[in-house]
Amino acid sequence: MLGTNDCKSVYGASAHTIGKGIELCLNEIEKYIPSARILLVSPIHLGEDIWKPEKDPEFEKKSIEVSHELKDIYSRIAEERGTGFLAASDFVRADDSDDEHLNEAGHEVLARVLYEKLKEMKVA
Secondary structure (H helix, E strand, O other), rough: OOOOOOHOOOOOOHHHHHHHHHHHHHHHHOOOOOHHHOOEEOOOOOOOOOOOOOOOOOHHHHHHHHHHHHHHHHHHHHHHHOOOOHHHHOOOOOOOOOOOOHHHHHHHHHHHHHHHHHHHOOOO
């Protein structure tokens, strides 16, 4: 579930650029693990107020848009490479307290979903 921090304004990265970074990570992982045993997880969406000073001003409004685009980019990468894919944003969302991280309940839901997906892939 890498990519959220790459949405920070200091990097100015597009979803496409972040996807290229994920592909570099996958290149390394695939040296040791077959693609079919890898689960690529696109991150949750950043919350609408993430950029505000009381939240995390390292992000900007554009960061939110980029975080929403990662699902499609990662899904395409997974399909092309033959890895499993799961969009965390389909199941959980950032906690309102910081618009960036999961709360305890979100972690519990995501853990359950990941476990089921890995069982489906026959890697758990």
